[in-house]
Amino acid sequence: MLIVSNLTKQYGDNLAVDGVSFEANKGSVFGLLGPNGAGKSTTINCISGLLVPTSGTVTVGGLEVTREPKAAKQLLGVVPQELAIYEDLPAIDNLKFWGKAYGLRGEALKARVAEVIETIGLADRAKDLPKTFSGGMKRRLNFGCGVVHKPPVILLDEPTAGVDPQSRKKLFDLVEEERAAGACILYTTHYMEEAEYLCDSLAIIDHGKLIAQGTVAGLRSQLGARDVLQLNGKFPQQAGREATGKLVRAGLKDIEILGSDEHSLTLTLSDGSEHLSEIFEALSAAGGKVTETNLRRPNLETLFLLLTGKELRE
Amino acid sequence: MSFLLQAIVKDLSRWRLDVSGILVWISIPFLIGGLMTFIMSDGAAKPRGTLLIADQDESLLSSLVAGVYSRGQLSEILAVEQTTADKGRKSMDDGEASGLLIIPDGFSDAFFDEEAMSLTLVTNPAQTILPGIIRDVTELLLDAGFYAQELFRDEIRTIRESRTTDSNNAELAAALALAIQQKIDTATPYLIPPAMEIRIVEPPSDRPVVPMALLYLPGIILMAVMFSANGLAADYWVEREQGTLRRTVLAPARLYGFVAAKALAAGIVIAIVGGLTLVAGFLYHGIGWERLLPSLLWIAVSGIALFSWFSVLQMIGSTRRAANLITSMLLFPLLMAGGSFFPLDALPGWIAAIGRATPNGFIADHLAAEITGATAWTFASQSWLLLIALAGSGLLLSSWRMQSGFARG
Numbered sequence: 001m002l003i004v005s006n007l008t009k010q011y012g013d014n015l016a017v018d019g020v021s022f023e024a025n026k027g028s029v030f031g032l033l034g035p036n037g038a039g040k041s042t043t044i045n046c047i048s049g050l051l052v053p054t055s056g057t058v059t060v061g062g063l064e065v066t067r068e069p070k071a072a073k074q075l076l077g078v079v080p081q082e083l084a085i086y087e088d089l090p091a092i093d094n095l096k097f098w099g100k101a102y103g104l105r106g107e108a109l110k111a112r113v114a115e116v117i118e119t120i121g122l123a124d125r126a127k128d129l130p131k132t133f134s135g136g137m138k139r140r141l142n143f144g145c146g147v148v149h150k151p152p153v154i155l156l157d158e159p160t161a162g163v164d165p166q167s168r169k170k171l172f173d174l175v176e177e178e179r180a181a182g183a184c185i186l187y188t189t190h191y192m193e194e195a196e197y198l199c200d201s202l203a204i205i206d207h208g209k210l211i212a213q214g215t216v217a218g219l220r221s222q223l224g225a226r227d228v229l230q231l232n233g234k235f236p237q238q239a240g241r242e243a244t245g246k247l248v249r250a251g252l253k254d255i256e257i258l259g260s261d262e263h264s265l266t267l268t269l270s271d272g273s274e275h276l277s278e279i280f281e282a283l284s285a286a287g288g289k290v291t292e293t294n295l296r297r298p299n300l301e302t303l304f305l306l307l308t309g310k311e312l313r314e
Numbered sequence: 315m316s317f318l319l320q321a322i323v324k325d326l327s328r329w330r331l332d333v334s335g336i337l338v339w340i341s342i343p344f345l346i347g348g349l350m351t352f353i354m355s356d357g358a359a360k361p362r363g364t365l366l367i368a369d370q371d372e373s374l375l376s377s378l379v380a381g382v383y384s385r386g387q388l389s390e391i392l393a394v395e396q397t398t399a400d401k402g403r404k405s406m407d408d409g410e411a412s413g414l415l416i417i418p419d420g421f422s423d424a425f426f427d428e429e430a431m432s433l434t435l436v437t438n439p440a441q442t443i444l445p446g447i448i449r450d451v452t453e454l455l456l457d458a459g460f461y462a463q464e465l466f467r468d469e470i471r472t473i474r475e476s477r478t479t480d481s482n483n484a485e486l487a488a489a490l491a492l493a494i495q496q497k498i499d500t501a502t503p504y505l506i507p508p509a510m511e512i513r514i515v516e517p518p519s520d521r522p523v524v525p526m527a528l529l530y531l532p533g534i535i536l537m538a539v540m541f542s543a544n545g546l547a548a549d550y551w552v553e554r555e556q557g558t559l560r561r562t563v564l565a566p567a568r569l570y571g572f573v574a575a576k577a578l579a580a581g582i583v584i585a586i587v588g589g590l591t592l593v594a595g596f597l598y599h600g601i602g603w604e605r606l607l608p609s610l611l612w613i614a615v616s617g618i619a620l621f622s623w624f625s626v627l628q629m630i631g632s633t634r635r636a637a638n639l640i641t642s643m644l645l646f647p648l649l650m651a652g653g654s655f656f657p658l659d660a661l662p663g664w665i666a667a668i669g670r671a672t673p674n675g676f677i678a679d680h681l682a683a684e685i686t687g688a689t690a691w692t693f694a695s696q697s698w699l700l701l702i703a704l705a706g707s708g709l710l711l712s713s714w715r716m717q718s719g720f721a722r723g
Contacts, residue, residue: 048564050722073566084557088328100320101565145561 136167
């Protein structure tokens with residue numbers, strides 16, 4: 001339904017998106033994960049037609065966005081990261097206006113607007129101005145305006161940014177409803193737990209490049225059963241390497257350094273909790289001092305750490 | 315309902331909430347217009363000054379001359395005060411009076427003896443209108459003296475001789491009065507009204523002479539239109555900050571339709587603002603109502619044209635503040651040049667020509683012709699076409715600017 005092929009977007013010397021390719025299918029949620037500034041929004045903007053790609057193609061429902069923009073736009077529903085609603089126009093009139101902008105007319109428009117206002121949980125506030133709404137309600141209206149024309153492809157650009165947990169849950173329900181209705185959803189986020197919860201498949205993007213892609217289960221399996229141990233403190237040069245070498249020689253074969261500097265050391269190993277005392281001992285012998293310990297079970301967040309050596313939200 | 319119509323309804327619904335803005339657009343021109351009209355009306359304060367007269371002759375004739383300045387309409391603008399030459403000069407040096415007239419000793423004798431005599435008139439250089447009036451009246455008096463000497467030559471000679479003989483003054487005075495009255499009766503049919511025929515050889519002006527206050531009306535209306543057009547064009551920034559312009563660009567609906575709808579909605583608001591100003595002006599000046607509809611249409615179409623170009627200017631700015639600065643820098647000079655503060659008809663020709671070349675000056679000038687002309691519906695088809703072309707080009711540029719980055723933010 002949505003095919004992105006070798007997409008590149010360059011601003012001067014800055015390569016914001018570098019040869020990104022992926023496919024998203026009908027009735028599924030495809031997650032595009034990455035930290036802020038990784039190139040997620042630029043990718044979405046190229047798909048939606050807001051930006052013209054430097055090279056590569058985007059095909060929506062068989063239509064190439066740059067060649068048949070009007071027809072392709074008709075198939076797309078965009079829920080932008082920033083709110084895009086008329087704060088001084090009643091909620092229902094917002095939906096009507098955007099429905100009209102996407103070609104809905106007459107009874108079809110009326111019925112769809114009634115359905116959407118109900119779905120987003122704003123039926124009782126339909127005639128109120130959004131400027132009187134809470135942040136979560138505005139987000140839901142923003143979502144409703146993006147899907148009012150029942151698009152087969154929905155682009156959700158960090159829809160839960162700055163949203164309270166209750167409204168986040170409601171937005172997840174809305175996404176799941178659209179998936180169940182057969183929509184192809186591209187969901188960008190920098191919250192790994194959201195991606196794990198919602199996405200059928202996903203791609204991880206950093207510095208404009210895709211660094212991993214697959215189903216959530218497939219990506220998890222890349223990690224094996226290894227934990228990620230993050231240590232903060234003081235680690236003189238080579239202390240980490242010296243300590244891990246000693247541990248390997250002592251039989252802890254799968255321990256690896258993911259990242260290290262003077263103040264932190266990130267390791268990956270199996271059954272980390274059982275080897276903490278050995279690790280502290282080895283580090284102490286190498287001249288290191290641990291002040292804080294963080295042991296994480298394998299998840300997408302640790303996968304990102306494994307792939308990039310840095311935290312997703314850095 | 316089409317997208318165009320829905321977009322018009324959308325903007326009107328939103329702008330309806332901003333009643334204070336509309337009130338400001340109306341009230342500023344009303345305030346300035348009211349002030350100007352008051353200044354130009356009969357109820358306004360007239361200039362008033364003081365004429366000092368140093369009558370050194372102290373004769374009947376000199377007191378008659380002094381009395382002329384405090385008669386009729388002159389008494390409304392001049393207060394005549396008797397003084398001495400020295401005190402009068404000091405007052406003039408202090409700038410306390412508009413003029414000082416010194417009637418020298420021997421003035422009366424010189425008049426009757428038909429001898430040369432000088433009256434001294436000192437005027438205040440810091441004033442223009444009142445000293446000019448005093449000078450004109452004094453010159454008229456001198457002319458009148460000459461004609462009196464010619465007309466009543468015999469009677470003057472009799473008076474002159476009577477001063478040296480011991481004749482019966484009462485009989486003489488009666489005889490003189492009779493003679494003078496007879497001459498006046500003889501001359502009156504020729505003088506009042508003047509026995510002459512005036513034939514105007516220049517063709518009459520296309521426009522009838524209109525009161526000054528009425529000339530202000532088109533400029534005042536244009537001021538309301540300009541304020542409204544500029545204020546409404548700033549809505550593009552509101553939409554950009556709300557993110558709705560971005561969403562509009564993402565939708566398959568035509569951008570030209572979106573900007574056209576906004577311009578038409580602006581045209582409706584401007585027609586309401588301009589219409590209220592028009593009706594007030596029509597009521598105040600008693601203008602024929604048959605001119606209201608064409609004037610209103612002209613204002614609405616002009617409003618759309620001005621709005622579309624203010625929109626382009628708003629979208630040129632890199633920030634909202636920069637955009638407001640750009641439009642303000644243009645708005646006030648345009649208002650000044652285009653006749654909103656001084657009517658074009660009251661300006662020197664070359665300045666008025668520049669003013670008429672500005673968009674608002676062009677619009678105000680045609681509106682003035684409609685309001686003050688001999689008939690209604692005076693707008694030429696070329697003028698309508700020019701306005702429509704102006705609006706169309708502004709809308710095209712607006713939609714291009716939206717597409718080329720303004721909407722993305």
